[in-house]
Each structure stands twice: as C-alpha cells, then as structure tokens.
Amino acid sequence: MPRHHPPKPPADTAPPTTRVDDAIRAMTDYIHGEGLKVGDKLPSEAAFADRLGVSRTVVREAFKSLAAMRIIEMRAGRRAQVCAFDAxxxxxxxxxxxxxxxxxxxxxxxxxxxxxxxxxxxxxxxxxxxxxxxxxxxxxxxxxxxxxxxxxxxxxxxxxxxxxxxxxxxxxxxxxxxxxxxxxxxxxxxxxxxxxxxxxxxxxxxxxxxxxxxxxxxxxxxxxxxxxxxxxxxxxxxxxxxx
Amino acid sequence: MPRHHPPKPPADTAPPTTRVDDAIRAMTDYIHGEGLKVGDKLPSEAAFADRLGVSRTVVREAFKSLAAMRIIEMRAGRRAQVCAFDAxxxxxxxxxxxxxxxxxxxxxxxxxxxxxxxxxxxxxxxxxxxxxxxxxxxxxxxxxxxxxxxxxxxxxxxxxxxxxxxxxxxxxxxxxxxxxxxxxxxxxxxxxxxxxxxxxxxxxxxxxxxxxxxxxxxxxxxxxxxxxxxxxxxxxxxxxxxx
DNA sequence: TGATTTAAACCTGTATGATAGGTTGAGTTA
DNA sequence: TAACTCAACCTATCATACAGGTTTAAATCA
Missing domain, CATH: 1.20.120.530 (GntR ligand-binding domain-like)
Known part of the structure; x- marks a missing residue:
C-alpha cells in the first residue's frame, strides 16, 4: 500500500545540515586546531569564505552564531577574536x-x-x-x-x-x-x-x-x-x- | 599635551550595539511578550524585517544567532519555531x-x-x-x-x-x-x-x-x-x- | 631623527536583488 | 474519501555594493 508523499514524519526527523552549520563547525575546529586562546584573532570573513568555498553571507551567519554563543567577539572594522568565557x-x-x-x-x-x-x-x-x-x-x-x-x-x-x-x-x-x-x-x-x-x-x-x-x-x-x-x-x- | 587620535583605549570600551543586536533583543522580547512556548512559530523573516525596519540580512543574522543559542530552530521552508531546552x-x-x-x-x-x-x-x-x-x-x-x-x-x-x-x-x-x-x-x-x-x-x-x-x-x-x-x-x- | 599626521588598504555592518529548493495548504482528480 | 498537483510562501545561499570603523605604512612636520 504505497503511501505517497513519502514517510514524511510530520514532526522532526533529521535536521539537514546547512552550509552555515558546516562553517560553524569549521570555525570551532579552526580555533581548537590552531590552539587559539582568548583575544587571539581569527581570519577575516573573506578569508574564511575563500577557504570554505562559500559566500560571505554564510561565513557571516556562522560568525554571528559563534558571537551569540560568546565564542568569538565581533566588532566593526577589526577582526573577530576569541572571546572570554562568561555567564x-x-x-x-x-x-x-x-x-x-x-x-x-x-x-x-x-x-x-x-x-x-x-x-x-x-x-x-x-x-x-x-x-x-x-x-x-x-x-x-x-x-x-x-x-x-x-x-x-x-x-x-x-x-x-x-x-x-x-x-x-x-x-x-x-x-x-x-x-x-x-x-x-x-x-x-x-x-x-x-x-x-x-x-x-x-x-x-x-x-x-x-x-x-x-x-x-x-x-x-x-x-x-x-x-x-x-x-x-x-x-x-x-x-x-x-x- | 593633547594627544590626537583621541582617548581610544586600545583594548575594549563600549561594544557599540548593532542592528543585529537590536533585532535579537526584539525577537526575544517578542517570544516573551507573546508568551510563546516550545514549538510555537515565529513570524517570517520578511515580517520581522518589515516590523523592525531593517533588511532581511539583519533579521537573518539575528535569527541565526538565536538558533545557535537554541532559542529557536530554523529549517528551510518552514518558519522558525521556539526550540526545546537542551544541553x-x-x-x-x-x-x-x-x-x-x-x-x-x-x-x-x-x-x-x-x-x-x-x-x-x-x-x-x-x-x-x-x-x-x-x-x-x-x-x-x-x-x-x-x-x-x-x-x-x-x-x-x-x-x-x-x-x-x-x-x-x-x-x-x-x-x-x-x-x-x-x-x-x-x-x-x-x-x-x-x-x-x-x-x-x-x-x-x-x-x-x-x-x-x-x-x-x-x-x-x-x-x-x-x-x-x-x-x-x-x-x-x-x-x-x-x- | 623622531613624533605626528594622513591616507590607502582592509574589514565589518547593512542593504538590495536574485535564484534554488523545501513546505504547506487549497484545490483537483481518481 | 484518499491521493495528487500546484501555486504561494518561506528559507538557504549567492553576488554585489557601499558606508563607516581600524590598521598600517607612507608622508610630513618639528
């Protein structure tokens, strides 16, 4: 009995990973891999976009996500830097x-x-x-x-x-x-x-x-x-x- | 002895609030104000852009920030919804x-x-x-x-x-x-x-x-x-x- | 020469417009 | 009534542009 509109469990199954997610992962890996500490600077948005092969839009949204979680800190003009742990x-x-x-x-x-x-x-x-x-x-x-x-x-x-x-x-x-x-x-x-x-x-x-x-x-x-x-x-x- | 390039404390003073920050605030206020609970849907990005008088870019970065903090959940096609608390x-x-x-x-x-x-x-x-x-x-x-x-x-x-x-x-x-x-x-x-x-x-x-x-x-x-x-x-x- | 000023290069913040693809619900069909 | 189709809507991503901070190094002045 083939039910079309296939097995789409109405609620939530696999939240498909997006490029922004990948970028976020890549960035945390970068921070960890390079052993960055509080205050250390990250590459520019353009650099990340280049390296990851995505648009600056994606990099920006990833940066903003990390900034929201206080993992990095962003300010106009200067590069993002690793942020201090806080409550x-x-x-x-x-x-x-x-x-x-x-x-x-x-x-x-x-x-x-x-x-x-x-x-x-x-x-x-x-x-x-x-x-x-x-x-x-x-x-x-x-x-x-x-x-x-x-x-x-x-x-x-x-x-x-x-x-x-x-x-x-x-x-x-x-x-x-x-x-x-x-x-x-x-x-x-x-x-x-x-x-x-x-x-x-x-x-x-x-x-x-x-x-x-x-x-x-x-x-x-x-x-x-x-x-x-x-x-x-x-x-x-x-x-x-x-x- | 007037030092020009004025009292620019080399480190960190007031992190100027950006439009994305305002948007984030507006959204959390919205969730709280409307008494939204887990699973409830938020207005579309366009709607927020309209309401806040900013571009969709700003709304998107704000949404992504909230998504990173697991306050909302985003998925292509459907509207963002309030997310369940997790570790x-x-x-x-x-x-x-x-x-x-x-x-x-x-x-x-x-x-x-x-x-x-x-x-x-x-x-x-x-x-x-x-x-x-x-x-x-x-x-x-x-x-x-x-x-x-x-x-x-x-x-x-x-x-x-x-x-x-x-x-x-x-x-x-x-x-x-x-x-x-x-x-x-x-x-x-x-x-x-x-x-x-x-x-x-x-x-x-x-x-x-x-x-x-x-x-x-x-x-x-x-x-x-x-x-x-x-x-x-x-x-x-x-x-x-x-x- | 050394301190200061200036400007170019670089970067982020924000806006606009476009396109691809996921989602949903109203009809439409079998 | 159940299954299917499609249009409308929505998000994901991209490209481009420009305004306004920051940094750096050249240019200038004392």
Whole structure:
C-alpha cells in the first residue's frame, strides 16, 4: 500500500545540515586546531569564505552564531577574536527555559542550592582574609539597609558572587550568576515576600550565619547555614504559591 | 599635551550595539511578550524585517544567532519555531572554556561533583522502582563489560544521566550532561588511567555503591558513595599529572 | 631623527536583488 | 474519501555594493 508523499514524519526527523552549520563547525575546529586562546584573532570573513568555498553571507551567519554563543567577539572594522568565557550564554539559556516553562523556579532554586552548597564549603576552606572580611562587610551593609529592598537585592547578588569567587574556581561564579540571574529575571516572588522588615531581617541573619562560618573556615557550618538560607527561600516559594 | 587620535583605549570600551543586536533583543522580547512556548512559530523573516525596519540580512543574522543559542530552530521552508531546552549550548560553552584554558579539568570535575552530590541525594529520595532497577542493571552491564573500555564509557554516561533523570528536575540532566561531555571531550586522562582491569573494577564498584544507596533510598549513603567515586577520579587526575 | 599626521588598504555592518529548493495548504482528480 | 498537483510562501545561499570603523605604512612636520 504505497503511501505517497513519502514517510514524511510530520514532526522532526533529521535536521539537514546547512552550509552555515558546516562553517560553524569549521570555525570551532579552526580555533581548537590552531590552539587559539582568548583575544587571539581569527581570519577575516573573506578569508574564511575563500577557504570554505562559500559566500560571505554564510561565513557571516556562522560568525554571528559563534558571537551569540560568546565564542568569538565581533566588532566593526577589526577582526573577530576569541572571546572570554562568561555567564551570559548560560544565563540566557536558563532564562529562556524558565520563560517558556520548560523548567520552573523551584527546580532552578534546587540547582542553585546544589552548586552553592559546594561553593560555601570551598569558600570556607580557601577564602583569603580579605574575602572573609568582605563577606562580613556585605552582611553589615545588608543589616544597615534592611529598609532598602533594591539595595539589599544588590548586596545579595554581590554576596553570593563573592562566595563563588572565593572558591578559586572560575566556573562557580559563572554557574551561580547564571542560575541567580535567571531566577531573579523571572521570579521576584521571594523578594516580594520579603516585604515586611521581619522577613528581611531573617534573611540577613541567614546570610550572616553563612559569612561567619566561611570566615571561621568551617565548611560543615557553612553548608548548614546555607541549607537554612535555602529552606527559608523554599518556604517563601511555597507560601507565595509557587508555580 | 593633547594627544590626537583621541582617548581610544586600545583594548575594549563600549561594544557599540548593532542592528543585529537590536533585532535579537526584539525577537526575544517578542517570544516573551507573546508568551510563546516550545514549538510555537515565529513570524517570517520578511515580517520581522518589515516590523523592525531593517533588511532581511539583519533579521537573518539575528535569527541565526538565536538558533545557535537554541532559542529557536530554523529549517528551510518552514518558519522558525521556539526550540526545546537542551544541553548543547551549555556544553559547547563549557567545552570552549576548557579548550581555551579558561578553566581546567579539575575545576570542571569539581563543579560536576557539586551538581551530582545533589542529584544522587534527590534520586535516592525520588527514584521510582523502575529507575532503581535500571541503575542496578547498568552496573551489572558495566561489571560484565569491564574489558570493553568503549562500552564502559557509554554505560558511565548513561548511569550518571539516569541518576539526573531520577531527580524529576530537568535542569539536572542538562547540567550533568554539559559538564560531563565537556570533560570527556577534552580530557580522557581519567579513562586512560583506567587501562588496567583493576582500576576499572574499582570504578565499577564505586558505581555499584551509588546505585545501591539510591535503590535503598538512602541519601546520605548515596552522597558518601558519590564522594568516594569522585575522590577516585580526583586521584586519577593527580596521578596522571593534571594540567 | 623622531613624533605626528594622513591616507590607502582592509574589514565589518547593512542593504538590495536574485535564484534554488523545501513546505504547506487549497484545490483537483481518481 | 484518499491521493495528487500546484501555486504561494518561506528559507538557504549567492553576488554585489557601499558606508563607516581600524590598521598600517607612507608622508610630513618639528
């Protein structure tokens, strides 16, 4: 029984690879193959077009794709160069997933808990004295600006980032920033819940506990304090009727 | 002393925003504003060009950028549609960071430890019986194919992914896959170290411990077993003279 | 001679127009 | 009603053109 309009599975089968895809592959291979590092320059668009035997249009779209993924950086007049790793790509990816409801805020919070549970432990082991002082200073700031929601938000970001920095592992600041910004961008529920001063004071004290444990160089205590912090947030989510 | 060719900070100041950037912003705003979900179609390139008052060239580069970030999916003939969240973007970003030595394998392993420490705990609490059986089955397979390095690698990936799946949090499989694939792509050291059968048997037993703890529904034991697993890997890294 | 200016060469950003080939849905036919 | 055809629409790619940054080296001035 020959069904014409052949086996065209209505949905998605093999996404046929396009010349732009090939070009993207060729370029990442080039970067890897030549051992290019951050700041190193790539050949011009024309050069790539020549080498790959495609039009500049294709090369350009490939370049733009890589630029979007922060693998290269493009600016008018100068050649594309290898770009520094940063949180923006992962943050955008996560934000998109949240916005389109492929994951929810609670799940994002849980991933963040997983990552930060390690960052506080490492921070407690590796922090410098200056970093410990910095964390305690941030807490002091939070205490004094407990009436200023915007300011406290700022300081909260700074606090968690500072902890991630203290791990000496550049991957952690990226992950923490990505997860945190995605949550914040799409889910101010927890902060709304912190309307009343009491709730915010509670939050500040949770931070104080974490900072103190890190300053004391006590990983277990730091983990416990962080767990308390996240439980607080979790409870707020539930109270606010999370999605 | 007026230096002409004015204060042009040789490096990087303000990356001037281009029309493509504006278009990208407009498109993500559109997706968010219209509340589009996975699979929903976007307007045609011509329509966007019209609406934004730019050429199709600009729209196309913007579309390709979003496609590269897996925010939309493009295919010849049909309209672009909102794309499902997957690990490829984060994986590529991490792979690039590794290749360009912005982070090293040890740091990547540590992030993976952080994430998986949570996945095993959650898996122990949430796994279905089928999933528990599946994990034990994978371990059995590993035991029997202890002579087949390629096979074991496959099963190792499947194992860790299965645990992440059992958390019921779709973010975890993505993170685990991204971190794992990045490591594997650029750092086969640990696997090379598993040349001799004894080392591999040790690895298999580490996995067995994790699987059993998850099957038992014992989060603490699962974490302990995973820690043992990662310490093994860590030792292998050191032995092999990590970078 | 050495610092400065200038301009040419090169590059990217954007626009326009054209063509080939994939997709879809409205008719049309068996 | 199921299968087929085709026109309209859409994306993939190319060629060409030009405006406006950047870089480099020649030209010029102190």
């Amino acid at each position: 923006s790509v992962i943050a955008l990816s996560l934000t998109h997933a949240l916005r389109t409801e492929q994951i929810n805020a609670q799940q994002m919070w849980d991933a963040r808990r997983a990552v930060e549970m390690r960052t506080v432990a490492l921070a407690a082991m590796r922090r410098t004295d200056a970093e410990a002082a910095g964390l305690l200073g941030l807490v002091a700031q939070m205490r004094s600006s407990v009436d200023d929601l915007a300011g406290m938000t700022e300081q909260d970001i700074a606090f968690h980032t500072a902890i991630a920095d203290a791990t000496r592992n550049p991957l952690f600041p990226v992950l923490v920033t990505s997860l945190t910004s995605a949550i914040r961008e799409t889910n101010p529920i927890v902060w709304r819940h912190r309307r009343d001063t009491d709730a915010r004071r509670e939050v500040v004290e949770a931070h104080a506990g974490i900072a103190q444990a890190i300053a004391d160089g006590d990983p277990e205590a730091a983990c416990a304090a962080l767990a308390a912090h996240f439980d607080l947030a979790s409870r707020a989510l539930v109270t606010a009727g999370f999605n | 490829s973007v984060i994986a590529l970003s991490l792979t690039h960071a590794l290749r360009t030595e912005q982070i090293n394998a040890q740091q990547m392993w540590d992030a993976r430890r952080a994430v998986e420490m949570r996945t095993v705990a959650l898996a122990a609490m949430r796994r279905t019986d089928a999933e528990a059986a599946g994990l034990l089955g994978l371990v059995a397979q590993m035991r029997s194919s202890v002579d087949d390095l390629a096979g074991m690698t496959e099963q190792d990936i499947a194992f860790h992914t299965a645990i992440a799946d059992a958390t019921r949090n779709p973010l975890f499989p993505v993170l685990v896959t991204s971190l794992t694939s990045a490591i594997r792509e650029t750092n086969p050291i640990v696997w090379r170290h598993r040349r001799d059968t004894d080392a591999r048997r040790e690895v298999v037993e580490a996995h067995a411990g994790i699987a059993q703890a998850i099957a038992d529904g014992d989060p603490e034991a699962a974490c302990a077993a995973l820690a043992a697993h990662f310490d093994l890997a860590s030792r292998a890294l050191v032995t092999a003279g990590f970078n």
